[in-house]
Amino acid sequence: xxxxLFAAALQAAPAVPPSPPKPWDxxxxxxxxxxxxxIMVITFADKRHVTIRxxxxxxxxxxxxxxxxxxxxxWDGESxxxxxxxxxxxxxxxxxxxxxxxxxxxxxxxxxxxxxxxxAARMTRSDGYSTISGFTADGWxxxxxxxxxxxxxxxxxxxxxxDALPDTGSGSExxxxxxxSARRLDRNYTVVGRVVEGMANLSSxxxxxxxxxxxxxxxxxxxxxxxxxxxxLPAGERPQFQYxxxxxxxxxxxxxxxxxPETSTVPTxxxxxDLAVGVRRKLAG
Amino acid sequence: xxxxLFAAALQAAPAVPPSPPKPWDxxxxxxxxxxxxxIMVITFADKRHVTIRxxxxxxxxxxxxxxxxxxxxxWDGESxxxxxxxxxxxxxxxxxxxxxxxxxxxxxxxxxxxxxxxxAARMTRSDGYSTISGFTADGWxxxxxxxxxxxxxxxxxxxxxxDALPDTGSGSExxxxxxxSARRLDRNYTVVGRVVEGMANLSSxxxxxxxxxxxxxxxxxxxxxxxxxxxxLPAGERPQFQYxxxxxxxxxxxxxxxxxPETSTVPTxxxxxDLAVGVRRKLAG
Numbered sequence: 031x032x033x034x035l036f037a038a039a040l041q042a043a044p045a046v047p048p049s050p051p052k053p054w055d056x057x058x059x060x061x062x063x064x065x066x067x068x069i070m071v072i073t074f075a076d077k078r079h080v081t082i083r084x085x086x087x088x089x090x091x092x093x094x095x096x097x098x099x100x101x102x103x104x105w106d107g108e109s110x111x112x113x114x115x116x117x118x119x120x121x122x123x124x125x126x127x128x129x130x131x132x133x134x135x136x137x138x139x140x141x142x143x144x145x146x147x148x149x150a151a152r153m154t155r156s157d158g159y160s161t162i163s164g165f166t167a168d169g170w171x172x173x174x175x176x177x178x179x180x181x182x183x184x185x186x187x188x189x190x191x192x193d194a195l196p197d198t199g200s201g202s203e204x205x206x207x208x209x210x211s212a213r214r215l216d217r218n219y220t221v222v223g224r225v226v227e228g229m230a231n232l233s234s235x236x237x238x239x240x241x242x243x244x245x246x247x248x249x250x251x252x253x254x255x256x257x258x259x260x261x262x263l264p265a266g267e268r269p270q271f272q273y274x275x276x277x278x279x280x281x282x283x284x285x286x287x288x289x290x291p292e293t294s295t296v297p298t299x300x301x302x303x304d305l306a307v308g309v310r311r312k313l314a315g
Numbered sequence: 316x317x318x319x320l321f322a323a324a325l326q327a328a329p330a331v332p333p334s335p336p337k338p339w340d341x342x343x344x345x346x347x348x349x350x351x352x353x354i355m356v357i358t359f360a361d362k363r364h365v366t367i368r369x370x371x372x373x374x375x376x377x378x379x380x381x382x383x384x385x386x387x388x389x390w391d392g393e394s395x396x397x398x399x400x401x402x403x404x405x406x407x408x409x410x411x412x413x414x415x416x417x418x419x420x421x422x423x424x425x426x427x428x429x430x431x432x433x434x435a436a437r438m439t440r441s442d443g444y445s446t447i448s449g450f451t452a453d454g455w456x457x458x459x460x461x462x463x464x465x466x467x468x469x470x471x472x473x474x475x476x477x478d479a480l481p482d483t484g485s486g487s488e489x490x491x492x493x494x495x496s497a498r499r500l501d502r503n504y505t506v507v508g509r510v511v512e513g514m515a516n517l518s519s520x521x522x523x524x525x526x527x528x529x530x531x532x533x534x535x536x537x538x539x540x541x542x543x544x545x546x547x548l549p550a551g552e553r554p555q556f557q558y559x560x561x562x563x564x565x566x567x568x569x570x571x572x573x574x575x576p577e578t579s580t581v582p583t584x585x586x587x588x589d590l591a592v593g594v595r596r597k598l599a600g
Contacts, residue, residue, distance in 0.1 A: 115515040116470060142580065157443045158574075159584035178581075185401060185495035196580055208518075210470035210495045211589045214573075217581045230400040230522040233493075237515040288499075289443075295427065295481055296463075296502045299444035304496045 054284035061272040062168070063312065066261035069271055070100065070223065072121075074231065075253035081227040081269060082188050083309060085170060088181050089222045091138040092190055095201040096222060100257050102131035104202065109251035110235060114243020116209030119232040120191055122202050124244075124251060130200060140196040141220040144181055147174035150277030153302050154289055159213045163302035165281070169273040170224075171306045173216065181221040183212040184303035186229050189219040208233045213303065226271055226309040274308030281308075339569035346557040347453070348597065351546035354556055355385065355508065357406075359516065360538035366512040366554060367473050368594060370455060373466050374507045376423040377475055380486040381507060385542050387416035389487065394536035395520060399528020401494030404517040405476055407487050409529075409536060415485060425481040426505040432457060432464035435562035438587050439574055444498045448587035450566070454558040455509075456591045458501065466506040468497040469588035471514050474504040493518045498588065511556055511594040559593030566593075 064083055072080040086093045099105060111124035130136060149164030149172060157163060160173035163182065171182045183189060188206050192199030199220060206225055207215070225232065240246040260268050274281065288305055290297035355367040371378045384390060396409035415421060434449030434457060442448060445458035448467065456467045468474060473491050477484030484505060491510055492500070510517070525531040545553050559566065573590055575582035 115518065153443060155443045156441065157584075158438065158440045158586035158589075194578075207495075210492075210497065211586075212495065214576075214583050214585065214589055216583050218579045218583060233400065234519050234521055236519055291499075293479075294503045298499050298501050298503060299442075300499065301443035301496075304443075304499055 052283075052287070054280055054287045056274050056280055056284075057278075060275045060278060060280060061310065061312075062275055064271045064273055064309070066268060066270070067097070067259050069226075069260035069269065070096065071258050071260055071263065071269065072105070072228075072254060073256045073258075075255045077255075078231045079228045080225060080231050081271075082223045083226045083271065083273070084223040085181060085221060088144050088166075088170060089141040089220050091135065092141055092199070092201040092220050092222045095134050095138060096204075097259065098131060098133040099202055100259055100262075102133060103256075104128075104131060104134075105254055105257040108254050109248075110232065110254070111251045112205075112242065112244045113208070113232075113235045113237050115237040116211070117207070117243060118205040119208050119235060120203060120205040121252075121254065122191070122204060124248070126203070128202075130202060134200055134202070136200055137197050138200065140192075140199070142180060142196070142217045143178045144172065145179070147172060147179035150275075151281045151285060153285060153300065153305075155299065157213075157301050159216055165276040165302070165305075165308075167275060167277045169276055169308045171302045173302065178217065180217045182302055182306075183207060183215040183219065183221055184224075184306045185210070185212055186225040186307060187212060187221050188223040188225065189215060189221050192219070206232055224307060224309075226307060227269070227311075270312035271309055272312050274310075276308070337568075337572070339565055339572045341559050341565055341569075342563075345560045345563060345565060346595065346597075347560050349556045349558055349594070351553060351555070352382070352544050354511075354545035354554065355381065356543050356545055356548065356554065357390075357513075357539060358541045358543075360540045362540075363516045364513045365510060365516050366556075367508045368511045368556065368558070369508040370466060370506060373429050373451075373455060374426040374505050376420065377426055377484070377486045377505050377507045380419050380423060381489075382544065383416060383418040384487055385544055385547075387418060388541075389413075389416060390539055390542040393539050394533075395517065395539070396536045397490075397527065397529045398493070398517075398520045398522050400522040401496070402492070402528060403490040404493050404520060405488060405490040406539065407476070407489060409533070411488070415487060419485055419487070421485055422482050423485065425477075425484070427481070427502045428463045428465045429457065430464070432459035435560075436566045436570060438570060438585065440584065442498075442586050444501050450561040450587070450590075450593075452560060452562045454561055454593045456587045458587065463502065465502045467587055467591075468492060468500040468504065468506055469509075469591045470494070470497055471510040471592060472497060472506050473508040473510065474500060474506050477504070491517055509592060509594075511592060512554070512596075555597035556594055557597050559595075561593070
C-alpha cells in the first residue's frame with residue numbers, strides 16, 4: 031500500500047505485538063449508553079439505514095416535535111428530495127403541503143442557541159466561527175463567542191430546515207451537511223442531532239444540479255420506508271449506541287493528539303468538528 | 316419552497332427588478348484566464364469529467380511530474396480505487412506496481428510548504444490550523460503560523476498520496492478530500508491543485524468500508540478513460556476557465572460578506588476553505 035495516506039494504520043499485522051495504550055485511549059467506563067428514545071432510525075425503501083442521535087436536552091422543543099412526527103408515522107413514505115453538492119442532503123415531504131399532526135407545534139421558537147457554554151473539554155484554539163469551542167460532557171460539539179453559546183453544525187449534524195424567518199421550522203423537514211462549510215450555519219439553524227451510522231447513505235447520493243439541489247423529478251428521490259425511535263423497535267432489531275464521555279483526562283489527551291498528531295511532520299491543528307461523533311455501537315458481551 | 320434553506324436565493328423571479336450591485340460582486344476584469352496547460356481533464360469511461368486547476372507555481376516539481384505522467388498517458392485505463400467516507404477519494408494505479416515513465420522524478424522533495432505567505436486578501440480571524448489565512452493574488456487558499464507558509468487543503472483540493480516518509484509521493488497517486496477535515500492534512504501533503512468542475516463525480520461515488528476505503532474488488536472502481544491537459548484537447552472541446560483575482564476591494568468585501576452574511580440572524584464567521592474555488596468557465600461571447 032505504498033502510496034496510500036496513513037499507511038501506518040495498516041501496520042497492525044497479526045505478528046506485531048499490540049501497541050501499549052495511549053493516553054488518549056478511552057477506558058471502558060468512558061462509553062456511556064445513549065437512551066433508546068434518543069436514537070432515530072431512518073430506513074430507506076432499499077433497506078439501508080441512517081441512524082441519528084437526537085439532542086434531546088439541547089433542542090427540546092424541536093426534538094419533542096420530531097418524536098411526535100415519528101409517533102404519527104409522518105415520514106413513512108416520504109423521501110430524501112434534495113442533495114446539493116458540498117452543501118446538504120434534506121428529507122421530509124417534498125411537496126411541503128402535507129399537514130402536520132395535531133401533536134406537533136407548528137412554529138416552535140427557534141433553538142439556535144443553548145443556555146450556556148458548559149464544556150467539559152475544550153479545543154486549544156479559537157476558530158473562524160467562535161472564540162472557544164469544545165464538547166458537552168455527553169459529547170455534543172458546542173461553541174461560544176463569549177456571550178451566546180450554541181451547538182455547532184458539522185458534517186453529519188442534523189438541522190431543521192426553515193423559511194427565511196427564524197421561527198419557521200417545525201422539524202418536519204431536516205437536513206444534514208455533506209460538505210465542508212457546515213459551520214456557516216451556526217446559530218442560524220436549530221441543531222436537533224447528529225448522524226451516528228449510515229452517513230454514507232446520504233453523502234454518496236447523486237447530487238442534483240437543479241436550483242438548491244432539489245431533485246427535478248420524483249424518480250431521483252430516495253424513498254423513506256419508515257422512521258422509528260430505537261425504543262419502538264423489537265429488542266432483537268434495536269441498535270444500542272454509546273457516547274464517549276468528554277470530562278476526563280483521556281478525552282483532553284485525545285484533543286491534544288488531534289491538534290498535534292504523532293503521525294504528522296508538523297502540528298496540523300484541529301477544529302471541533304474534526305473530533306465530533308464520539309459515538310459507537312455498544313460492544314457485544 | 317417554504318422549508319428549504321436559503322429560500323431567498325429563489326426570489327429572483329423574472330418580474331422582480333434586478334438587485335443593485337453589491338460591493339462584493341466581481342467586476343468583469345476580476346476574472347482572469349487560467350492557462351490551458353494548467354487545466355487537467357480526467358474523463359471517466361462513462362464520459363463524465365473531473366477538471367482540476369494545477370498549482371503550477373506553488374508545487375512546481377510535482378506539477379511537472381503530473382504533466383509528464385499525462386504526456387506518457389500513464390493514467391489512461393487506471394481508476395478511482397479508494398473512496399473513504401468523510402475523508403478522501405483517490406485515483407491512480409490500484410496495483411501500485413506500474414512503472415513510472417523515465418520522464419518522471421521518482422522521489423521529488425516534498426512541497427508541503429511555499430516560499431512565503433504572499434496573501435493578496437486575508438481572512439479576519441485565525442483558525443484552528445493557522446494564525447493567518449488568505450488567498451494568493453490568483454486565488455489559491457494559503458495559511459501561515461507566522462513562520463512557515465503553505466497551500467491549505469480544503470474539500471476539493473488535490474493532494475499527492477504518499478507512504479509514511481514525506482518524500483515518497485511522485486504525483487502518480489492523487490487524492491481529493493470529500494469530507495470536512497481536509498485541513499488536518501495541511502503541511503503534511505503536497506497540494507498540486509483543486510477540482511474546479513465535476514467534484515460531484517468524485518464526492519458521490521460509493522464509499523468502501525474496507526480498510527482505508529480502498530475498494531475490495533476491481534468491479535467497484537471507477538474507470539478512467541483518459542487524462543489530458545486542456546491544451547492538448549481539440550479547440551472545440553477545450554474548456555476555458557478563469558480565476559477570480561483577490562487583490563481588489565471587491566474580494567475583500569466578499570470575505571466580509573461571508574464572515575457576516577446579510578441573510579444570517581447573527582455573524583456566522585467563515586474560514587478560508589469556505590471561500591475557496593473562485594473559478595468559473597469563461598463566459599461565452
